[in-house]
Amino acid sequence: MSVVPLSHVDIGLAAVLLFINAGLSLALRLGLARRLLVAGARMVVQLTLVGLVLKALFQFASPTFTALAALIMVLFAGREAMARQERRFTGFWTYGIGTGSMMAAGIIVTVFGLTTQISPDPWYDPRYAIPILGMILGNTMNGVSLGLDRLVSGAVVQRAAIEAQLMLGATATQAMRGVTRESMRAGLIPTINGMAAAGLVSLPGMMTGQILAGVAPVEAVKYQILIMFLIGGGTGLGLLAAVMAGARRLTDSRHRLRLDRLGAKSSS
Amino acid sequence: MQHGARLVLKIRGLMRPGLESADLDVAAGECVAVSGPSGAGKTLFLRAIVDLDPNQGDVALDDRPRAEMPAPEWRRHVVYVPAEAGWWAERVGEHFSDPAIAAPLVTRLGLPAAALEWEVARLSTGEKQRLALARALVTSPRALLLDEPTSGLDPETAMTVESMLHERAADGIAILIVTHDARQAARLARRQYRMAKGKLAPAGGGAAP
Numbered sequence: 001m002s003v004v005p006l007s008h009v010d011i012g013l014a015a016v017l018l019f020i021n022a023g024l025s026l027a028l029r030l031g032l033a034r035r036l037l038v039a040g041a042r043m044v045v046q047l048t049l050v051g052l053v054l055k056a057l058f059q060f061a062s063p064t065f066t067a068l069a070a071l072i073m074v075l076f077a078g079r080e081a082m083a084r085q086e087r088r089f090t091g092f093w094t095y096g097i098g099t100g101s102m103m104a105a106g107i108i109v110t111v112f113g114l115t116t117q118i119s120p121d122p123w124y125d126p127r128y129a130i131p132i133l134g135m136i137l138g139n140t141m142n143g144v145s146l147g148l149d150r151l152v153s154g155a156v157v158q159r160a161a162i163e164a165q166l167m168l169g170a171t172a173t174q175a176m177r178g179v180t181r182e183s184m185r186a187g188l189i190p191t192i193n194g195m196a197a198a199g200l201v202s203l204p205g206m207m208t209g210q211i212l213a214g215v216a217p218v219e220a221v222k223y224q225i226l227i228m229f230l231i232g233g234g235t236g237l238g239l240l241a242a243v244m245a246g247a248r249r250l251t252d253s254r255h256r257l258r259l260d261r262l263g264a265k266s267s268s
Numbered sequence: 269m270q271h272g273a274r275l276v277l278k279i280r281g282l283m284r285p286g287l288e289s290a291d292l293d294v295a296a297g298e299c300v301a302v303s304g305p306s307g308a309g310k311t312l313f314l315r316a317i318v319d320l321d322p323n324q325g326d327v328a329l330d331d332r333p334r335a336e337m338p339a340p341e342w343r344r345h346v347v348y349v350p351a352e353a354g355w356w357a358e359r360v361g362e363h364f365s366d367p368a369i370a371a372p373l374v375t376r377l378g379l380p381a382a383a384l385e386w387e388v389a390r391l392s393t394g395e396k397q398r399l400a401l402a403r404a405l406v407t408s409p410r411a412l413l414l415d416e417p418t419s420g421l422d423p424e425t426a427m428t429v430e431s432m433l434h435e436r437a438a439d440g441i442a443i444l445i446v447t448h449d450a451r452q453a454a455r456l457a458r459r460q461y462r463m464a465k466g467k468l469a470p471a472g473g474g475a476a477p
Binding site: 158159160161162163164165166167168169170171178252254255256257 | 318319320321322338339340341343344347348349350352353354355356400403404407
């Protein structure tokens with residue numbers, strides 16, 4: 001079976017649905033029409049550009065260009081994770097914690113998957129490396145941003161409870177344990193829900209895409225299972241690194257809670 | 269400082285933003301009171317002593333410099349009870365390492381031993397204050413820093429707390445109390461200080477510490 005090619009008219013027809021939504025928003029005065037259309041336009045431009053970049057990357061299959069593309073993806077993921085924080089760390093840390101943890105987790109898990117399970121030749125073949133890193137990063141970014149947001153808001157809201165423990169001689173790690181645990185849960189729950197609902201409630205996008213592209217369902221399912229394990233591992237590792245680094249930054253060597261290291265509340 | 273009594277808490281040049289350099293000694297068995305208007309820096313002073321906020325200066329416990337002690341160890345010996353203490357678990361008893369040891373203290377403070385089974389969410393301000401005090405005393409501190417410990421209590425219960433503080437002082441604990449109640453300060457403390465605009469000075473003049 002081969003791919004059914006899509007024409008521009010087919011894509012335009014699908015876009016009609018977005019225009020209907022925008023029209024409904026105008027009629028119901030939801031104030032979302034402009035945002036819907038801008039988001040739709042952004043998506044078209046971004047994906048078209050990515051398509052062109054991927055085409056060039058696949059042609060060259062160069063480790064340098066592949067690594068460069070991976071670095072850019074990580075930096076964008078870090079920026080996105082930072083933008084989702086209501087309250088951010090000041091200085092380098094606002095970007096560094098999320099980006100650093102995602103970079104470490106994304107690269108470790110992607111290289112692990114590429115070298116030991118998928119094993120393309122060469123192992124860094126961008127046709128495999130870039131989509132897999134993208135899926136891992138996308139999910140890790142969600143987990144890290146949710147986890148960091150919960151960590152920071154938890155430390156602010158539960159300041160009295162954390163300091164009460166410090167006042168009685170608890171270490172910073174002990175006093176922050178409740179908040180770090182909640183942050184890990186908040187960051188991991190979407191991944192756990194995604195795995196639990198896969199196949200029953202939702203058909204994962206990658207598997208659906210492969211089936212539409214003509215891959216046998218059983219093969220597509222095997223790939224999807226593999227990817228979900230990699231995503232689970234990447235999210236868990238990235239989240240753990242981000243929450244631990246964040247909790248460390250929120251405290252100091254004298255076991256104080258350092259909310260002064262947070263910036264003002266963001267309105268975005 | 270009481271003549272002849274052993275010095276427990278020695279504070280020299282303690283400062284942080286909002287607090288000018290402060291000197292103070294508190295001897296074993298002594299209670300020192302600090303009063304002053306709201307926002308004068310009294311709470312900042314107590315927090316700086318227990319090292320909860322970045323600060324400068326020399327603080328020592330029984331001649332042992334604070335800088336040489338890990339912060340958790342320091343705070344187990346120099347315990348601070350804020351005006352509104354925090355709670356990190358659902359039930360009162362979960363805040364005590366050994367609720368059985370806490371029970372006599374809790375009853376001594378006018379609460380039933382069953383209070384250890386209560387949910388924190390149902391506690392009144394006064395109950396919270398007394399339980400926070402019990403939580404601090406059960407660790408057997410060398411110095412006790414109290415921020416408005418009876419502000420939410422009726423006069424009779426406040427007297428119960430004061431009498432317990434007298435007992436603890438008699439046992440050799442050094443007590444530093446922040447209070448707006450001048451009569452309470454007079455009842456509890458031999459020396460009184462006043463904090464105004466971040467500056468600590470002996471009440472009614474005189475030389476520090």
